[in-house]
Amino acid sequence: MNEWNYQTLRRQDFERIKENTAVPTIYQSDNALVLQGDSVELLKQIPDNTVSLILTDPPYHTTKKKNITNDTAFESDSIFLDWIFSLVKEWKRILKPNGSIYVFCSSKMANRIDSLFMEQFNILSHIVWNKLNEPGFDGWKQKMRKESLRQWYAHSERIIFAEPAFEGNLFNVWYANVLRENRIKCGLSMKDLTEITGDYGAVNHGGAASNWEAGRNIPNREQYAKICKAFLDTKCIDSMPFYEDLIRPFEVNGESEFTDVWNFYSVRPYNGKHPAEKPIDMLEHCIRSSSYQDDIVLDCFAGSGSTAIASLMLGRRTISIEIEEDWTNVIKNRLEKFEQHEIEEGIANTKNVMRLTKTAVKSAIKLENAPTLF
Numbered sequence: 606m607n608e609w610n611y612q613t614l615r616r617q618d619f620e621r622i623k624e625n626t627a628v629p630t631i632y633q634s635d636n637a638l639v640l641q642g643d644s645v646e647l648l649k650q651i652p653d654n655t656v657s658l659i660l661t662d663p664p665y666h667t668t669k670k671k672n673i674t675n676d677t678a679f680e681s682d683s684i685f686l687d688w689i690f691s692l693v694k695e696w697k698r699i700l701k702p703n704g705s706i707y708v709f710c711s712s713k714m715a716n717r718i719d720s721l722f723m724e725q726f727n728i729l730s731h732i733v734w735n736k737l738n739e740p741g742f743d744g745w746k747q748k749m750r751k752e753s754l755r756q757w758y759a760h761s762e763r764i765i766f767a768e769p770a771f772e773g774n775l776f777n778v779w780y781a782n783v784l785r786e787n788r789i790k791c792g793l794s795m796k797d798l799t800e801i802t803g804d805y806g807a808v809n810h811g812g813a814a815s816n817w818e819a820g821r822n823i824p825n826r827e828q829y830a831k832i833c834k835a836f837l838d839t840k841c842i843d844s845m846p847f848y849e850d851l852i853r854p855f856e857v858n859g860e861s862e863f864t865d866v867w868n869f870y871s872v873r874p875y876n877g878k879h880p881a882e883k884p885i886d887m888l889e890h891c892i893r894s895s896s897y898q899d900d901i902v903l904d905c906f907a908g909s910g911s912t913a914i915a916s917l918m919l920g921r922r923t924i925s926i927e928i929e930e931d932w933t934n935v936i937k938n939r940l941e942k943f944e945q946h947e948i949e950e951g952i953a954n955t956k957n958v959m960r961l962t963k964t965a966v967k968s969a970i971k972l973e974n975a976p977t978l979f
């Protein structure tokens with residue numbers, strides 16, 4: 606018997622994306638897709654509402670890194686910001702309504718990028734990444750003459766974390782709208798729903814329903830099952846979305862970073878390191894917190910492909926877009942090694958992945974052409 610569940614829908618979405626992307630793909634498998642080209646163009650080929658998490662790291666325009674394509678290409682801030690705005694609109698279109706987005710940026714550009722998000726997204730957090738150096742790898746920070754600084758040494762980066770907003774409804778959220786619309790279609794009042802589900806609010810006596818519909822609280826799975834039953838029993842509607850298609854995932858606990866200041870080590874220099882490579886444990890943290898198993902995670906400035914590897918390690922699907930052929934080959938090699946390794950041994954552990962992926966990086970880039978290291 607075929608089981609119909611949200612995983613089936615994710616598989617269908619991923620197949621649709623693969624069919625829709627007209628460029629020759631660099632790599633594709635059941636769970637991974639790598640495209641080479643300009644994101645601004647390629648994003649247009651991704652169907653609406655198919656991606657659950659966008660986790661991406663565009664060129665910063667402020668770090669003056671000539672070895673990162675488009676980091677120094679924009680003649681002015683406003684041209685750079687127009688370019689980012691064209692991406693923001695595409696990100697909103699392809700993201701599922703209960704999806705999430707994390708965008709890395711420099712502290713200098715964060716506020717200006719933030720303002721471009723305002724109409725399309727609700728900004729949830731400005732995360733500060735405190736870029737710790739591993740002991741013994743203090744790099745420039747320790748060596749430089751502190752007396753020559755004319756401003757505070759920039760030792761952090763920003764990550765904008767947001768969810769899609771809806772027209773005329775800037776601070777409201779998807780699930781609240783869906784619950785309200787369906788309750789009204791079913792001819793139930795909030796009081797009726799409260800009574801049927803038995804979820805009387807402890808404080809305001811208006812019942813949990815009013816808090817759900819205001820977007821203040823989310824129903825848990827058990828409560829959502831009761832809501833769906835109540836709606837479907839009226840026979841006024843014949844389906845409700847899966848929980849995973851309604852509620853934006855956000856799973857944190859006290860064991861890992863849960864504030865908006867994150868401490869993760871920067872990636873230590875190694876031969877063939879991407880000049881802006883992000884730590885895989887930090888990417889994993891974003892993916893684990895903000896997506897469900899089997900969800901589709903997109904990185905449209907994929908660089909070394911660490912987002913793709915982190916996604917697969919956590920049982921998600923992944924799309925990588927990268928403009929530079931050398932880097933798409935690195936991503937392809939990393940993914941091939943990872944997927945073969947998984948198939949052969951059925952395990953994914955970070956140490957093995959890092960060992961395998963560093964070998965892949967070395968073999969994909971001729972070392973004399975390798976980008977300058979930090």
Ligand SMILES: C[S@@+](CC[C@H](N)C(=O)[O-])C[C@H]1O[C@@H](n2cnc3c(N)ncnc32)[C@H](O)[C@@H]1O
Pocket residue numbers: 642643644645662663664665673674675879881882883884905906907908909910911912926927928929932
């Ligand atoms: C800041 S780096 C990302 C590094 C990545 N987070 C990692 O961990 O390796 C930005 C990447 O975007 C790529 N890029 C620049 N412009 C692009 C565009 N228009 N479309 C796709 N990729 C682009 C660059 O080649 C570079 O690899």
